[in-house]
Structure formats: structure tokens, C-alpha cells
Amino acid sequence: MINSAERFLSESGKSMKRSAIREILKVIQRPGMISFAGGLPAPETFPINELKPIILEVLEKDGAGGLQYGTTEGDPGLRRILVERHARQGLAIKVENLIITTGSQQAIDLIGRIFIDPGDYVLCGLPSYLGALNTFLVYGAKMKGITLDKEGIVPEMLEETIVSLREYGRKLKLIYIIPDFQNPSGITLPESRRKQVIEIAEKYDLLIIEDSPYREIRFNGEPQKTMYELDTTGRVITLFTFSKIFAPGFRVGWVIGNPIILDKIIMAKQTSDLCTAPFNQKIIARYIEKGLLEENLKKTIALYSQRRDHIISCFRKYMPENVTWTEPDGGLFLFVTLPTGFDADLILQRAIEKNIAFVSGSTFFCNGSGQNTMRINFSYSNNNEAEEGVIRLAGVIKQEMGII
Numbered sequence: 001m002i003n004s005a006e007r008f009l010s011e012s013g014k015s016m017k018r019s020a021i022r023e024i025l026k027v028i029q030r031p032g033m034i035s036f037a038g039g040l041p042a043p044e045t046f047p048i049n050e051l052k053p054i055i056l057e058v059l060e061k062d063g064a065g066g067l068q069y070g071t072t073e074g075d076p077g078l079r080r081i082l083v084e085r086h087a088r089q090g091l092a093i094k095v096e097n098l099i100i101t102t103g104s105q106q107a108i109d110l111i112g113r114i115f116i117d118p119g120d121y122v123l124c125g126l127p128s129y130l131g132a133l134n135t136f137l138v139y140g141a142k143m144k145g146i147t148l149d150k151e152g153i154v155p156e157m158l159e160e161t162i163v164s165l166r167e168y169g170r171k172l173k174l175i176y177i178i179p180d181f182q183n184p185s186g187i188t189l190p191e192s193r194r195k196q197v198i199e200i201a202e203k204y205d206l207l208i209i210e211d212s213p214y215r216e217i218r219f220n221g222e223p224q225k226t227m228y229e230l231d232t233t234g235r236v237i238t239l240f241t242f243s244k245i246f247a248p249g250f251r252v253g254w255v256i257g258n259p260i261i262l263d264k265i266i267m268a269k270q271t272s273d274l275c276t277a278p279f280n281q282k283i284i285a286r287y288i289e290k291g292l293l294e295e296n297l298k299k300t301i302a303l304y305s306q307r308r309d310h311i312i313s314c315f316r317k318y319m320p321e322n323v324t325w326t327e328p329d330g331g332l333f334l335f336v337t338l339p340t341g342f343d344a345d346l347i348l349q350r351a352i353e354k355n356i357a358f359v360s361g362s363t364f365f366c367n368g369s370g371q372n373t374m375r376i377n378f379s380y381s382n383n384n385e386a387e388e389g390v391i392r393l394a395g396v397i398k399q400e401m402g403i404i
């Protein structure tokens with residue numbers, strides 16, 4: 001019997017880390033646990049009844065197509081429908097600018113596989129989505145974080161970092177950025193900064209990965225143009241997904257970009273999964289065609305907006321002074337900062353004992369900083385759970401501060 005796989009592992013196999021978030025998700029299955037940890041959509045938003053007749057319809061009208069292998073680029077019907085949907089939203093693209101992936105996570109993985117050699121530097125926000133950091137690390141990337149201010153990545157710091165890495169002879173190709181309601185901070189990058197980041201990418205000949213799963217979950221304020229739209233040199237690769245606007249269980253996302261780059265992603269996808277589940281793609285296509293996505297999304301946005309307001313009012317009511325948090329215009333997360341010197345990991349251990357979970361912010365800092373920060377998800381818990389969760393969390397923090 002083999003007791004350990006270690007001796008068989010490749011270098012990249014050895015470098016893989018178990019996601020801290022997935023580990024916490026195991027704990028939150030415990031009865032009585034209130035979770036602010038995962039980035040989970042509210043199950044109430046899943047349109048189970050509306051999907052039943054659509055699934056039957058797809059089986060009856062195009063069952064063989066749905067159950068057969070499909071093209072790697074994605075179902076032609078879904079690609080066309082998404083192009084039309086982007087056009088309605090003001091973004092003119094052609095079908096050749098759009099491919100389907102098995103969630104955004106696959107797109108991140110394929111991009112890592114195509115572009116990263118061991119030792120290459122990838123620039124990202126401090127903090128940034130853990131799933132991307134871990135993926136780039138598997139391909140041997142060195143992650144270099146740029147501190148975010150209230151408006152996201154600071155272009156001047158980005159440029160300084162690029163210049164200094166170049167001075168040291170480091171190889172740089174990619175900037176990874178989550179411009180809309182960033183995971184984990186909730187911050188949105190204003191259009192002026194988007195333009196500056198694109199100018200910097202042009203000046204130093206870098207590609208930009210614009211990862212935007214939360215873009216359509218906007219509660220208030222004006223949408224900022226996508227970086228894809230602002231770019232004129234075909235260097236922005238934009239990742240979208242149905243995970244937060246519909247249902248993550250379908251595992252369907254899409255990428256828009258320069259066909260020259262998409263072609264490389266397709267080649268990598270052929271060795272990854274051949275195609276994204278055609279059945280799922282056809283169901284989503286029909287769901288959009290019937291106008292149900294927009295209808296359901298409106299309800300989802302209203303629900304999350306109300307949940308954001310509620311959790312913020314609870315934070316204001318129960319959190320001790322000196323604790324601050326972001327108040328995002330959309331997305332799924334608040335980012336909380338405790339006074340310097342407080343350790344969110346320690347607070348998490350105590351919080352789990354009190355049946356309340358969150359994710360320590362340091363998980364998202366590629367340089368290991370951010371010990372005094374926490375990511376709080378507000379989409380999943382209902383109002384009663386959210387209030388009880390904030391009361392418990394505030395209690396643990398006050399105890400750490402010696403207030404009670």
C-alpha cells in the first residue's frame with residue numbers, strides 16, 4: 001500500500017497549496033455555524049423551478065447535441081448570445097473575440113499554462129483572489145503585489161515596481177487585476193486608473209488579465225468601462241463567469257480578447273478538458289434567450305444589495321472603535337481592517353469556537369502581510385444569521401482587544 005504520494009510528485013505538484021478557503025469551507029458544514037467565509041452565492045437565487053422546463057426543452061430539441069462532445073471554443077449558440085448580450089450592454093465584440101471556459105478558474109489556469117515560465121513575475125493587487133495566486137504559483141510564477149488604496153491599484157506604484165523589477169533583470173509578462181468589486185477588498189478601480197494601467201502595460205509591453213466575476217453585481221453607482229474596451233492594442237484578456245450571476249454549479253465562464261491570444265487559450269484547453277459541458281452551455285443559452293437571466297439577476301442584485309446594507313448596519317452597531325471596513329457598491333465581500341498588531345488568524349480560531357467563520361485577509365496577500373485583515377462575505381447568510389454572526393465576531397474581537 002502506498003502511504004505517501006510525495007516521492008512521485010513533480011516540482012509543480014510539490015508547490016501546490018491547499019486553498020485555505022476550501023479548508024474553512026469544510027469547518028462551516030458544522031451545525032450552528034454561521035459562515036462569512038466562502039464566496040458563495042445565496043442558494044435562494046438559484047432558479048430551480050425555471051430551469052426544469054428548460055432542461056427538458058434542451059433534451060427534447062437538441063438532446064444529442066447537448067450530450068455529444070462540443071467544440072473547444074464553446075457552443076456556437078451561447079457564444080452568439082453572449083456577443084449580443086455584450087452589445088446590449090454597450091460592448092461591441094465579434095464571436096471570434098469570445099470563447100467559453102469551464103468557469104473563470106479554468107481561464108486563469110490556461111493563461112498560467114500558456115504564459116508563465118518558472119521564475120516569471122506576475123503583478124497583482126495586495127490583496128488578490130487566492131485562486132489566481134495559487135494557480136500562477138503552480139506554474140512557477142513569482143507573485144509581486146502592489147498595495148491597493150481606496151480606489152484599487154495605484155498606477156504610480158505599479159510602474160515603479162515594474163521599473164525596479166526590470167532593473168534587477170526580472171522577466172515580467174502579466175498584470176493580474178480584478179477591477180470591479182475586487183475579491184477580497186470589494187474595491188472598484190475608476191476608469192481613469194484603468195486607462196493609466198493600460199498605458200503602463202503598453203509602455204512595458206505587458207498583458208493584462210482583467211478578471212471580473214462580480215462586474216454585473218452592482219448595487220449603486222455607474223459601471224466603469226471594462227479594461228478590454230479601453231485598450232487599443234489587444235493586450236487585455238477579460239474573464240467573465242456565470243458563477244456569481246447565475247449558478248457556479250454549471251461551471252461555465254467566458255473569455256473575451258484578441259483572437260491571437262484566444263487561439264493559444266483554445267490550444268491549452270484542448271489538452272485540459274476538450275470542451276466545456278455542452279449540455280450546460282445549451283441550458284444557459286436557452287435561459288438567456290428567454291430573458292430569464294436578466295430577470296433573475298435583478299432579483300439577485302436586490303437581495304445582495306439589501307444584505308450589504310444590513311451587514312454594514314450591523315458592523316456599525318456592534319464593532320468596536322478602531323475596526324474599519326470597506327463599503328462596496330457591489331460584489332460579495334467587505335474587507336475588514338483591525339488595528340495594527342491584531343492577528344486575524346488568531347481571531348479566526350476563537351471565532352470558529354463560537355461558530356462563526358470568515359477568511360483571514362493575509363490569505364490574499366502574496367507577500368504574507370495583511371495579518372490584521374479579514375474578508376467577510378455578505379451574499380450567503382440571511383439577515384438573522386448575519387446579525388448573529390456580527391454579534392459573535394464583534395464579541396471575539398472585543399475579547400482580543402481586552403474590552404470585555
Ligand SMILES: Cc1ncc(COP(=O)(O)O)c(C=O)c1O
Nearest residue numbers: 039103104105129183241243253
Ligand atoms: C476573482 C475571481 N476570479 C475567478 C473566480 C472563479 O470563478 P469560477 O467559478 O467561474 O471558476 C472567482 C471565484 O470566486 C473569483 O472571485
